[in-house]
Amino acid sequence: MRPVLVYTASRIGLFLVTLGVLYLLNLRDPLLLIAVAFVISGIASYVLLSKQRDAVSARISDKVDRPKPEDD
Template identity: 85%
Template sequence: MRPVLVYTASRIGLFLVTLGVLYLLGLTNPLALIAASFVISGIASYVLLSKQRDVVSERISGRLDRPKPQDD
């Protein structure tokens, strides 16, 4: 569960940093600010968080591949 939490916290943190930087740069329209932050942080996370995303993906696929116990 830890890799999923780290990845999620990293995505949220990246979004908040992007939001703050764009606000400081003068983007004050709330809808445009949130939309631009969402797009920019999404692109940045694709590049910056690729290793964390791979770890989360392996963790999830490992759990899906495990056989479920049979209740007889």
């Protein structure tokens, strides 16, 4: 569960930082501010959070590949 939490927190943090920077750069229209921050943080997370994304993928893959216990 830890890799999922780290990745999710990192994505949210990156979005909030991007939102703050864009706000400081005088992008004041709320809808445009959120949309641009979403796009920029998405692109940045693709580049910056690849290790965390791989860890989440491995964690999910391990859970899916694990054999289920059989009921009697």
